[in-house]
Amino acid sequence: MLRRISLALVTFMLVGVTAFAQPPQGGSPDGFVPLSSLPPGEEMPAAPFVVGAYAFFLLLMLFYLWTIWNRLSKVERDLKEFERRHGGATR
Amino acid sequence: MVMRKLFVPMLVITAAMFAYSPIAIANAPYESTMRLVQKIFYYHFPAWMALTVSVTVCTVASAVYLFKGNARADRIAAAAAEITVIFGLFGLVSGSLWGRKAWGVWWQWDARLTMAFLLELIFFGYILVRNYGGPGAEKLAAAMGIFGGATAPFVYKSVDWWRTVHPKTSVMTTLGETSPQMWYVVWFCTFTILLFMGLLLAARIRLEEQRATLDRLYLEAED
Numbered sequence: 187m188l189r190r191i192s193l194a195l196v197t198f199m200l201v202g203v204t205a206f207a208q209p210p211q212g213g214s215p216d217g218f219v220p221l222s223s224l225p226p227g228e229e230m231p232a233a234p235f236v237v238g239a240y241a242f243f244l245l246l247m248l249f250y251l252w253t254i255w256n257r258l259s260k261v262e263r264d265l266k267e268f269e270r271r272h273g274g275a276t277r
Numbered sequence: 278m279v280m281r282k283l284f285v286p287m288l289v290i291t292a293a294m295f296a297y298s299p300i301a302i303a304n305a306p307y308e309s310t311m312r313l314v315q316k317i318f319y320y321h322f323p324a325w326m327a328l329t330v331s332v333t334v335c336t337v338a339s340a341v342y343l344f345k346g347n348a349r350a351d352r353i354a355a356a357a358a359e360i361t362v363i364f365g366l367f368g369l370v371s372g373s374l375w376g377r378k379a380w381g382v383w384w385q386w387d388a389r390l391t392m393a394f395l396l397e398l399i400f401f402g403y404i405l406v407r408n409y410g411g412p413g414a415e416k417l418a419a420a421m422g423i424f425g426g427a428t429a430p431f432v433y434k435s436v437d438w439w440r441t442v443h444p445k446t447s448v449m450t451t452l453g454e455t456s457p458q459m460w461y462v463v464w465f466c467t468f469t470i471l472l473f474m475g476l477l478l479a480a481r482i483r484l485e486e487q488r489a490t491l492d493r494l495y496l497e498a499e500d
Contacts, residue, residue, distance in 0.1 A: 230377075230378055232311075232312060232313035232314035232378050233313060235314050235317065235374040235375065235377060235378045236313055236314060236316050236317055238374050239317045239320065239321070239370070239371040239374045239375070240299075240317075240320065242367065242370055242371065242374075243320055243324075243367055243371070246363065246366065246367055247363075247473075250363050250477070251477075254477070254480050254481055254484060257484055258480070258483065258484045258487065261484065261487040261488055261491055262487060264491055265487065265490065265491055265494075268491065268494055268495070268498075272494075272498060
């Protein structure tokens with residue numbers, strides 16, 4: 187009987203303490219701060235992402251144009267070489 | 278022949294439009310919640326539009342080659358597949374940069390992003406098969422091109438069918454009413470990039486044609 191009463195008391199204490207516990211005031215325990223409440227200096231700057239995206243587009247397209255031009259020049263050089271060797275019309 | 282005559286005037290027009298696009302983008306109004314980072318949209322959306330066109334070209338040309346045996350269609354498909362990979366790569370990278378700022382993560386394995394990544398892999402696979410697949414690889418690549426084309430509508434509709442972090446397709450349909458100035462800049466950039474894609478495609482097809490001519494000449498010389 188005594189054992190049951192002490193078990194009930196311990197359970198009540200544990201559950202009661204948890205139920206009546208208040209969240210700590212003045213900030214979240216996990217360090218989460220809503221984006222809207224960040225001070226301006228701590229926000230992630232957008233400019234590097236925008237500049238990065240447009241710079242990547244420019245570099246990618248210039249690189250791709252260069253590869254097309256390079257491959258086309260090589261094939262046309264080979265065609266001319268073939269024409270020189272065989273002396274006939276190629277097209 | 279017509280394309281060769283139009284190539285230089287189209288190149289000049291496209292270059293002029295590209296030169297004006299940063300001014301148009303800078304003058305476009307800021308989106309209310311994302312502010313500056315939303316400006317990535319003005320090349321991000323057009324890149325996916327260019328990809329849609331190149332996927333369509335590749336799929337139709339692949340089907341023509343596979344079922345009719347038209348060699349020119351195969352060359353068009355090969356050119357379009359490469360352009361698909363280029364615009365897909367830009368779309369994924371620009372989306373990742375935008376997502377890092379807007380969502381706080383570089384990448385999210387949600388339906389839209391994962392399907393777009395798979396589409397990119399399919400067309401990258403197409404190029405690998407064509408380059409390293411050996412004799413007969415063109416037909417296998419054509420089948421991959423058709424399969425890639427069949428995947429594209431799922432990529433487009435994924436944001437409407439499943440819960441994703443990516444905005445829905447309705448963003449573009451309502452943009453004309455909510456912000457006509459942004460709508461105008463988006464379509465200006467889209468038209469510019471589509472013109473550029475057309476030029477890239479023409480140049481890339483020319484490369485395939487010249488390669489085919491060279492191969493034919495070597496084969497004739499051997500006989």
